[in-house]
Amino acid sequence: MDVRTGFFALLVAGLGVVGYLMVDPFLQYVLAAGLLAFLLTPLHGRLAPRIGPRPSAIVLTAFAFVAAVVPLLVFSFVILQTVLSFLNDLEESDVTEAIETVRNVLVDDFGLDPEQVDELELMVAEEFEAFLYASLETVLSEALGLVNRTIHMSFGLMVLVFLLYYFLVDGERFLGWVRGVTPLEDSVVDELFDEMSVVTWAVIQSHLLVAIVEGILGGIGLYVVGVSNVAFWTVVMIVVSILPIVGVWLVWGPAVAYLFVTGDVLGGVFLLGYGLAVLSVVDNYLRAIFVDKGSGLHPAVVLIGVVGGIYLLGILGLFLGPILLAVFKASVTVFSRTQNPFDS
Known part of the structure; x- marks a missing residue:
């Protein structure tokens, strides 16, 4: 690398840092x-x-x-x-x-x-x-x-x-x-874009879309039985539905117990049946359908993406975190398929 090339590379790097800031x-x-x-x-x-x-x-x-x-x-x-x-x-x-x-x-x-x-x-x-x-x-x-x-x-x-x-x-x-x-062959770039598109749509469908549907359905159930602050609990259910293992039962379960304790037996029975017959079924079937299409993300990765995304990007990180990790995984996958570090 000659002096001119080095200077130009340094200039591009410096401007890149300024642009990022x-x-x-x-x-x-x-x-x-x-x-x-x-x-x-x-x-x-x-x-x-x-x-x-x-x-x-x-x-x-x-x-x-x-x-x-x-x-x-x-x-x-x-x-x-x-x-x-x-x-x-x-x-x-x-x-x-x-x-x-x-x-x-x-x-x-x-x-x-x-x-x-x-x-x-x-x-x-x-x-x-x-x-x-x-x-x-x-x-x-x-x-x-x-x-x-x-x-x-x-x-x-x-x-x-x-x-x-x-x-x-x-x-x-x-x-x-x-x-x-991009200093890559066109076929590699096309494969990279295709892989990113596949995993991004898969994460949106199998995690974000399912969470929004579950949260709204859970909010409808809470509204029917007369639970206060339904909008707030709907937001909470959307958040907990994105997290692996954790689900909307974390909200409607205690709500059922609260209804029974306060004497609203009919409301508690309705919400219990609604949670088991509607929310649990929606969670199991919708998530299974979309995951079968291939999200390619382990639940632990989704959890890190959600928590880390919120910490790094705020409320939007709730949705962007898992997608960014999915895109990273897609990049690594394409690189491993198209590049062999041991090739001479």
């Missing part, structure tokens, strides 16, 4: 735009010849925003509203009444010395006061950062919308550029 704050939105473009490209290919590529991209971008982005914003608002509602309902009188009830049980039923109960009550009150003080500090600090996060999310959504539009309009041109700069 510019993209990094909005990486999750860039990846989300790429995923949505991947999902909508087949539909764009059918719609574009009829109304034109740019009108088609505009229509599909608006559809994706309404169908994918708006629900995420609504779910985030529901979770925040539920937490604030819980804190608002936690009044001092309710806490005092609960402490008095526990005191009466300890003295009357268990026969403890009232002085010991007073000491225990004082200690619990001090701990609870410290907990409330720490919680208040946390809420205030989060409230101060809410404005910054709102601004960041607004810019991120703007980036997502514009990138999705241009991915749909110029996606073929972009893939052609990738083919041109």
